[in-house]
Amino acid sequence: MGAFEILALQDTALHRLHPLAKMCCTLAFIVGAASCGRYGFSRLAPFIFYPVLAAAFANVPWRAFFPGLLVALPLCLFAGISNVITDRATAFIVCGVPVSFGVLSLLTVLLKLLLCVTAVLLLVATTPLTQLSAQLRRLHIPGVIVTVFEMTFRYIGVLANEAFLMTTAYSLRSGGKKALEMRHMGSFLGQLLLRGFDRAERVYNAMLCRGYGRRALPVNCQRLRVRDCAVTAGICALILMLRFARIY
Numbered sequence: 680m681g682a683f684e685i686l687a688l689q690d691t692a693l694h695r696l697h698p699l700a701k702m703c704c705t706l707a708f709i710v711g712a713a714s715c716g717r718y719g720f721s722r723l724a725p726f727i728f729y730p731v732l733a734a735a736f737a738n739v740p741w742r743a744f745f746p747g748l749l750v751a752l753p754l755c756l757f758a759g760i761s762n763v764i765t766d767r768a769t770a771f772i773v774c775g776v777p778v779s780f781g782v783l784s785l786l787t788v789l790l791k792l793l794l795c796v797t798a799v800l801l802l803v804a805t806t807p808l809t810q811l812s813a814q815l816r817r818l819h820i821p822g823v824i825v826t827v828f829e830m831t832f833r834y835i836g837v838l839a840n841e842a843f844l845m846t847t848a849y850s851l852r853s854g855g856k857k858a859l860e861m862r863h864m865g866s867f868l869g870q871l872l873l874r875g876f877d878r879a880e881r882v883y884n885a886m887l888c889r890g891y892g893r894r895a896l897p898v899n900c901q902r903l904r905v906r907d908c909a910v911t912a913g914i915c916a917l918i919l920m921l922r923f924a925r926i927y
Contacts, residue, residue, distance in 0.1 A: 689737070703915070712794045756789075758788060845871055
């Protein structure tokens with residue numbers, strides 16, 4: 680999370696684009712990719728150009744996407760493997776090896792995962808959290824949802840930092856053992872939860888002291904320009920072309 684916040688502070692053409700424009704492009708891309716059929720691997724393949732070019736323009740390294748992809752990968756694997764077992768009809772043959780519709784469906788699910796998660800991470804890596812939450816409020820998203828989004832984003836970092844500190848202290852007090860023993864796991868998780876709650880409460884109070892929760896939008900809120908609208912329209916038109924036009 681800290682790495683994405685640092686990446687969001689860069690000054691590139693994509694970072695200077697209006698946050699609402701980037702949110703609309705990301706939403707259009709996710710809808711276009713997710714709406715492809717369960718066997719639409721060939722239609723999804725051209726969508727790869729969007730995250731590749733966006734990451735290059737935004738100067739975002741690809742290694743920053745791996746943790747987010749690894750978190751979402753197990754769920755998609757379980758969903759795709761079930762298709763491999765139940766759908767065994769042959770779709771096509773590659774070098775004499777038959778490929779079933781289940782395998783094709785698994786590859787399609789994995790590619791959808793890669794595209795959608797990468798698009799969301801690109802949005803976070805090019806837009807600070809304060810700008811994202813401000814745009815959500817401008818769109819009249821319920822305040823409870825925005826608050827949960829902000830606090831979840833912040834609390835993950837707080838919890839990870841507390842876990843790192845406790846792991847370091849445990850290693851120093853246990854004779855250099857790097858792995859946490861199972862008999863200490865219960866007390867470790869309990870202390871981590873309590874320390875995380877305490878730290879999160881202090882962070883929330885500090886945010887309240889700095890004006891968090893006020894209805895007024897930031898004074899320096901970026902205005903939507905003609906260039907932003909033109910870029911958004913162009914990207915959305917490209918996504919529509921990739922979704923419905925046969926370019927292969």
